[in-house]
Ligand SMILES: Nc1ncnc2c1ncn2[C@@H]1O[C@H](COP(=O)(O)OP(=O)(O)O)[C@@H](O)[C@H]1O
């Protein structure tokens with residue numbers, strides 16, 4: 001297997017807090033990799049570093065072998081790396097369908113100014129909305145959707161950018177068991193279609209069932225990694241979770 | 245009603261075309277000119293301030309720069325202002341792109357303050373660059389060759405043409421992916437960047453476009469008044485007026501800025517005529533503005549159309565939705581088409 005994403009010796013501090021510390025992580029292409037760790041262990045910060053929201057104090061981030069350190073987030077997205085947010089972020093005043101059209105992988109000036117290519121994309125957007133069961137809400141402003149629908153919309157929308165790799169920040173957080181099941185199936189289907197996943201999740205059941213590789217983060221650095229079974233029985237991991 | 249909905253744009257255009265022949269006094273031609281001028285400039289400002297949500301208070305800088313470039317070109321090179329203005333405005337737009345590249349690193353109130361600072365710098369420069377601008381007393385330029393009693397009419401039609409162009413540009417941008425990105429940035433700029441919108445580029449381009457028609461307006465105005473000086477060319481109130489009109493009519497809508505100009509410019513004239521004082525106009529517009537912000541934060545147009553919509557179609561989606569739905573459903577369904585004309 002090839003390496004899709006590599007985080008090499010990355011550190012980042014906020015004031016007195018060392019949020020990420022000399023972190024080394026690698027995500028194999030085609031995998032569903034889980035990223036777990038106690039609250040405050042730096043998972044979200046790591047996502048923000050990878051997607052260019054913050055730049056690392058030290059270290060390098062490579063996507064498909066090329067460095068993406070210090071690139072603006074839009075460029076990273078164009079490269080094929082998309083993410084969702086722990087707290088769902090959408091364009092609240094825009095409709096579900098418009099929220100689908102905004103994400104974009106690569107644009108030239110012609111597609112920027114030509115409304116013509118909309119039709120094509122609208123068809124794709126409708127297909128994806130159908131896939132997550134939101135077709136009937138396409139003209140509703142995003143803020144009017146329910147919590148779960150908003151999560152689905154955010155997920156569906158980033159797929160419009162045609163990502164090679166998707167990073168999900170707690171996709172099962174706060175949603176009901178039926179929806180969790182649905183999201184898991186969606187992730188698995190997309191994975192079969194070739195999308196690599198890095199998933200932060202607190203729900204261990206989800207992680208164990210979904211992921212083929214799990215990385216454990218503690219205090220901003222990698223504590224352990226391995227198959228879900230190995231992680232479950234790793235004493236250091238149990239220690240970090242149960243606390244001392 | 246159906247007839248009006250379908251044809252109101254054409255009817256409005258015909259009325260505007262006929263207006264100078266119905267009201268023949270130069271005063272009306274002059275008033276009409278300013279209404280159209282401000283409608284155009286507010287439309288231009290709205291592309292940045294309305295669609296993107298970056299509210300520049302310093303657009304008078306582009307107005308003044310356009311005015312001075314046109315006047316200087318007329319004096320030094322003998323260029324006809326009505327021909328040179330659209331070209332010289334391109335230079336101003338490029339200047340705006342350059343300044344935007346610097347200023348748009350800020351946002352919110354920091355951006356507003358940066359734009360005011362920009363305006364002050366332009367004004368001080370115009371006051372002190374005496375070899376070129378003649379300083380505080382200002383610059384004169386040749387009068388138009390038309391007979392004086394007739395002289396306002398060409399300006400009126402000229403600016404009417406450019407208002408239509410500005411509206412077309414605004415409409416086209418709003419319909420394009422570029423415009424969709426701008427509106428998305430207004431909701432959540434960080435998220436827009438994250439899903440692949442090059443927000444820096446979008447903002448700078450929008451800033452340049454929104455400076456263009458304001459600069460063009462300044463250039464035409466300088467020919468119209470034939471004498472310009474820094475305090476009038478770089479007057480912050482010119483920019484404030486564009487904002488008031490846009491907000492009154494409907495921020496971020498296509499027709500809102502036009503509606504606002506059609507209300508506020510005649511109102512300003514009326515107040516000036518009645519009370520003969522600019523400060524009373526300022527007090528009244530200020531008060532009006534507060535009322536609008538408190539009771540109709542979205543402006544007349546959006547408030548009224550929302551109201552109509554809620555009566556006729558309780559679940560109709562909001563405006564942006566419709567423009568998108570239009571494209572998607574343009575041939576098949578037209579059930580929402582009823583109150584559409586008021587938006588477009
Ligand atoms: N922008 C920020 N400013 C200051 N501290 C931050 C910032 N982002 C994260 N942190 C801190 O970094 C640590 C890691 O947080 P986070 O990455 O959100 O953890 P997790 O997602 O694993 O729960 C926390 O202590 C948090 O308070």
Ligand SMILES: [Mg+2]
Pocket residue numbers: 043044045086
């Ligand atoms: Mg987190």
